[in-house]
Amino acid sequence: MVGLYDGTDSTTEHFCGPDPLPVDNAQYCYVDNSVSWDQSFMQDGYTTGKYWVYMVIAHEWGHAVVEQNPEIEWGEPELQADCLAGAALYGGATDGLIAFGPDATKEFATDLSQIGDEASWSETNDHGDSLQRVNFFSLGKEYGVNGCLGDD
Numbered sequence: 370m371v372g373l374y375d376g377t378d379s380t381t382e383h384f385c386g387p388d389p390l391p392v393d394n395a396q397y398c399y400v401d402n403s404v405s406w407d408q409s410f411m412q413d414g415y416t417t418g419k420y421w422v423y424m425v426i427a428h429e430w431g432h433a434v435v436e437q438n439p440e441i442e443w444g445e446p447e448l449q450a451d452c453l454a455g456a457a458l459y460g461g462a463t464d465g466l467i468a469f470g471p472d473a474t475k476e477f478a479t480d481l482s483q484i485g486d487e488a489s490w491s492e493t494n495d496h497g498d499s500l501q502r503v504n505f506f507s508l509g510k511e512y513g514v515n516g517c518l519g520d521d
């Protein structure tokens with residue numbers, strides 16, 4: 370985890386390899402195998418509820434898992450990361466590592482809906498719409514990591 374950076378502070382260097390980390394976003398950096406996020410991205414998302422932070426980090430962690438295990442990669446990377454996020458978060462809850470309140474499922478769905486389509490937390494060539502993102506997150510929630518490995 371590199372963790373927090375201030376994307377609006379041009380005096381601070383924050384890079385993934387040669388590329389600057391994005392403003393108002395979070396990212397898995399394959400160059401140094403790190404996860405980082407712009408503080409404004411987390412603060413803005415947190416205004417809708419605390420589960421935003423869990424979901425963003427779990428999603429980026431999902432990208433890290435796929436990068437470390439390329440044999441499991443399939444289809445749309447954003448949707449697979451959403452699936453692995455659901456698997457990680459609800460697997461953690463099943464194992465007693467995380468306790469979610471009664472609003473968690475609804476809040477995760479709302480968060481995923483907000484970042485679907487053309488929202489900033491997705492690259493321009495991503496194709497996960499809101500419903501797809503919620504569905505893949507739910508797939509991971511229901512079936513764990515095995516639900517995120519595709520049909521092969």
Ligand SMILES: [Zn+2]
Nearest residue numbers: 428432447450
């Ligand atoms: Zn992603």
